[in-house]
Amino acid sequence: MTWSPSEPYNALPLLPPNAEIETKAVLRDTIRARAALASLNEAAKRMPNPLVLVNSISLLEAQASSEIENIVTTTDDLFRYAHDPAAAASPDTKETLSYRAALFAGLEIIARRPLSASTAIEVCTTIHRREMDVRTLPGTYIGNPATHEAIYTPPVGEGVIRDKLSNWSEYLHRDDEIDPLVRMAISHYQFEAIHPFEDGNGRTGRILNVLYLVQAGLLDAPILYLSRYIIRNKNDYYRLLLAVTQDGAWEDWVRFMLRGLEQTAQETLGKIDEIQSLQEAVRQEIRDLTTAGRNSDLLDVLFENPYARIANVIDRCGVSRPTAASWLNALVAGGVLRDLRLGRDRLFINARFLDILARSTPPPRSAEVLF
Structure with missing residues (x-):
């Protein structure tokens, strides 16, 4: 079946992709991304109080990931209402705080059982603060913001969607030699292409990325701020996702995500250095004042x-x-x-x-x- 943007893509190929993924360029980028992530993880573990980083980065990730979906709040409001979301926070701030709650709920889930389709459903439910399940009605499509014409129409039919989610879940735990960072990039494309929910697919998918890295042992805590990278490169993010569907352009997509992991880890390392320097200054100010x-x-x-x-x-x-x-x-x-x-x-x-x-x-x- 030839792919058409206006027709449900029920023929979305199952994983693993029928293509060479770990090219020399991908392997080179994988090594760099893994080194950056390992440095970040070690630096976070050396912090006297890792909660300083976990609390702040999870909120910033929630803010950026929500902003991708045009749910906009300020950093000021987000931290102000973080411990009292029922107060006078705006609807967008409350929605963003629900994202952070969904991230932590997901961490609790994967501590008990492996990441799966049911994890995705529970994460999406927490984001929306109401019960969510896979789509059962047709009519969902991704449209051009200007013309509203269909750019991509995901698979339809509850059975089709559940089957593809089952394959996605199996691929996450597949026993092969694919590097976990490459697997994360591939599975993120697949989840967004399945588009299993009426709403919240992007935010759910980005939480699943972090959960997978924690489950794979590459991060001890959710300290990856990948959504800021996606905001900076939003047009490329959507262009490269679509290019996989249209042309099977897996290498460019995987390299894009690996670059994001490397950049994000390096930037967060810089923030850790700044935070620790400030902590020492404030420690002395507390003693003096x-x-x-x-x-x-x-x-x-x-x-x-x-x-x-x-x-x-x-x-x-x-x-x-x-x-x-x-x-x-x-x-x-x-x-x-x-x-x-x-x-x-x-x-x-x-x-x-x-x-x-x-x-x-x-x-x-x-x-x-x-x-």
Whole structure:
């Protein structure tokens, strides 16, 4: 059957692809991506409090992945409402926080059982905060944003979709010599081509990428911020996905994803260095400006979330409210923190940390690949 953008692609080939995937160029890029990921994983493990990175990167990934689907929130709002999503957050902020919740739910799932189609369904359900299952009705297609003409129409029929998801799941655990990073790229294309849900396929697929890397033992925690790379290269991302469907252009697609893994890991390594330097500066400022002395719990409060409340310090540091307030007020007076009124609450903002998290760094030149 010849592929047509306006016809359901029920003939989507099963995995593995009938093509040479691990070319010399792909293998070279795989080595570089694996080295970058290994360096990132080791650097994160050496952090005294890895939650500093896990909490922040998971939120930034949620923000970027949601933005790809035109669900837009600010970094400021995202961190402000991270521990209180039921408050006055915008619908887009709540939707983005649901993505982070889905990522952590997925981690709990793969700790109990291997990644599978049911994992994808549970992740998509958490994103939408309602029960989701595979599509049962026709009519879903991906359209040109300007003309609304079909660019791609995924398979239809519940049985067809479930069969292809089953094949996708089996491929994830296939016992062959394909590198896990290459397998992730291939399976990501396949999941997006199956497009199993009425909505949320892109976000679910990007969470599954991170879950797969954790399950494969390449990451100990969800500290990969791949969606920023996809936003930077959004046109190429969709162009190369479609090129696999149209022309079987697997090499360019796999290399694109490998480059993203390498760049993302290198950029996150840079953020770790900046965060640790700032932590040392703030540690000294705490000693100079407050009576907290060497209380490392206070430092953790200020870096596990850039927005801290007096109650957070009370709970974490085991001190009275007056003591917690005096510490935070002293840090505000010294220019270490900023404070903000939010209704009856008062937030203390680690603005320098927030700036490190929000700042976009240019991609490393050494990772450039031309197609």
